Amino acid sequence: MAPSLFPPQLHVFVRDWLSANNVLLRSADGHVLIDTGYVRHAPLTLALVASERGIGAAPLAWIVNTHCHSDHIGGNAAIAAKYGCPIAVPAREAPLVEQWDQKALLYDYCDQRAERFTVDQAIGPDTTHVWGDLEWRALAAPGHDMGALVFHNAEQRILISGDALWENGFGFVMPMEVDAAALPAARATLEMLSNLDIRVVIPGHGEPFTDVKGALERALARVAAFEADSLRVARHALKVNLTFALLDQRRLPLADMPAYFDRVGLYHDFNALFFRLPASDLAGLLIGKLERAGAVKREAGWLVPANPTAG
Numbered sequence: 001m002a003p004s005l006f007p008p009q010l011h012v013f014v015r016d017w018l019s020a021n022n023v024l025l026r027s028a029d030g031h032v033l034i035d036t037g038y039v040r041h042a043p044l045t046l047a048l049v050a051s052e053r054g055i056g057a058a059p060l061a062w063i064v065n066t067h068c069h070s071d072h073i074g075g076n077a078a079i080a081a082k083y084g085c086p087i088a089v090p091a092r093e094a095p096l097v098e099q100w101d102q103k104a105l106l107y108d109y110c111d112q113r114a115e116r117f118t119v120d121q122a123i124g125p126d127t128t129h130v131w132g133d134l135e136w137r138a139l140a141a142p143g144h145d146m147g148a149l150v151f152h153n154a155e156q157r158i159l160i161s162g163d164a165l166w167e168n169g170f171g172f173v174m175p176m177e178v179d180a181a182a183l184p185a186a187r188a189t190l191e192m193l194s195n196l197d198i199r200v201v202i203p204g205h206g207e208p209f210t211d212v213k214g215a216l217e218r219a220l221a222r223v224a225a226f227e228a229d230s231l232r233v234a235r236h237a238l239k240v241n242l243t244f245a246l247l248d249q250r251r252l253p254l255a256d257m258p259a260y261f262d263r264v265g266l267y268h269d270f271n272a273l274f275f276r277l278p279a280s281d282l283a284g285l286l287i288g289k290l291e292r293a294g295a296v297k298r299e300a301g302w303l304v305p306a307n308p309t310a311g
């Protein structure tokens with residue numbers, strides 16, 4: 001067996017693109033779970049946490065979120081209800097959750113679902129937390145989400161990166177015209193991460209990886225491509241969100257897609273800002289691109305994911 005990348009009290013439940021990975025940090029002082037997946041997968045998340053690789057029948061002390069997008073907080077309410085444990089979120093997002101600002105949090109605005117939960121603690125950047133007998137420094141990681149945090153353990157050189165850095169890229173960012181600060185922040189966050197001592201990254205999606213330098217290079221190259229072409233940023237955001245909606249809803253009726261693009265805020269607003277096309281043309285354009293990329297297919301009047309993922 002390959003030597004483990006992690007100390008024994010740290011376990012990563014690698015999930016899929018609908019549910020972000022869950023990081024369990026076990027300790028006699030109380031177990032902590034970082035990120036809880038998407039709401040539709042909440043029963044599976046509960047089962048994983050209570051499994052042998054999880055905490056079995058023991059209590060959970062805290063839920064912590066890297067950021068409050070739907071695929072990271074979807075199990076918060078169900079897990080907090082089961083364990084009676086408090087929830088900590090990044091300080092910049094706490095008021096958005098308290099107001100349940102579904103546009104700022106990109107829930108109904110992107111046709112995503114989430115179960116409302118209560119914030120018990122707001123975590124500020126540059127604060128230190130002991131979870132799983134390890135000291136974690138919370139660092140601001142704006143870009144994909146302007147309030148996001150990453151957590152760094154200097155001793156084991158582990159980074160819990162959320163959607164700020166993946167092995168191949170990072171979570172979609174807003175175009176300049178929507179948020180002028182987003183892309184510069186994504187670049188600054190990657191530059192900040194390249195100055196940290198990191199042996200292994202636990203990303204929000206995908207397997208943990210150790211080629212940190214390579215991942216940072218790929219991510220910075222993507223930022224540069226985005227900086228050169230705002231329309232590409234906008235198209236990417238829409239494609240990612242449409243693929244996500246298909247993973248969530250399994251299939252969408254093709255005949256309804258123009259109305260869907262008019263109805264769902266993100267598509268409607270981006271079309272008005274960037275594309276200025278009849279909704280049916282924009283739908284056709286994006287679906288065509290996703291089909292050619294092998295992400296979606298048309299099946300008897302339905303748009304379906306080309307590679308449906310389970311779990």
Ligand SMILES: [Zn+2]
Pocket residue numbers: 067069144145163171
């Ligand atoms: Zn995200």
